[in-house]
Amino acid sequence: MSDCCSTNNKSSTNQQNLSCPTCHEKGKSVDTITLKSLLKPDAMKRLDSSHNYQFCRTADCPVVYFCKSVSFRQDEIVVLVFQKENLPSTPVCYCFGFDRKALVNDVNQNGKSSIQEKIKQYVKDKKCACEIRNPQGSCCLGNISQVVNQSKVL
Numbered sequence: 001m002s003d004c005c006s007t008n009n010k011s012s013t014n015q016q017n018l019s020c021p022t023c024h025e026k027g028k029s030v031d032t033i034t035l036k037s038l039l040k041p042d043a044m045k046r047l048d049s050s051h052n053y054q055f056c057r058t059a060d061c062p063v064v065y066f067c068k069s070v071s072f073r074q075d076e077i078v079v080l081v082f083q084k085e086n087l088p089s090t091p092v093c094y095c096f097g098f099d100r101k102a103l104v105n106d107v108n109q110n111g112k113s114s115i116q117e118k119i120k121q122y123v124k125d126k127k128c129a130c131e132i133r134n135p136q137g138s139c140c141l142g143n144i145s146q147v148v149n150q151s152k153v154l
């Protein structure tokens with residue numbers, strides 16, 4: 001398990017990270033299956049599956065996915081994107097349906113996050129499907145920690 005500390009050598013950088021056409025920040029590679037499961041029908045018609053897509057994490061940028069020739073915005077995605085929409089009803093965990101409000105209430109009531117513990121268990125049991133449910137295409141636990149830590153400060 002100590003191998004996880006050696007990921008500093010950034011082996012993933014040979015997957016070229018393009019810059020977002022709108023905010024010019026570097027994107028994060030996302031599998032096409034994530035777009036296929038989360039794009040609205042009209043956006044699906046514009047999808048060119050021969051391209052590699054990137055996810056834009058910039059909060060105030062309307063672009064969610066992009067490649068060299070096409071981009072897709074928040075209003076073309078079937079769910080609200082955690083990084084883009086700072087609403088109480090914005091999902092944080094897409095697999096098990098916990099939003100910001102649920103997490104904040106949980107921390108306020110219990111002094112810690114019981115939801116976070118539950119999600120960790122669900123993930124351990126391999127019940128999650130982040131690559132097809134979470135717009136970022138990867139596990140939500142980092143975002144959960146972020147919201148939990150913010151709630152504790154309040």
Ligand SMILES: [Zn+2]
Nearest residue numbers: 020023056061
């Ligand atoms: Zn952007």
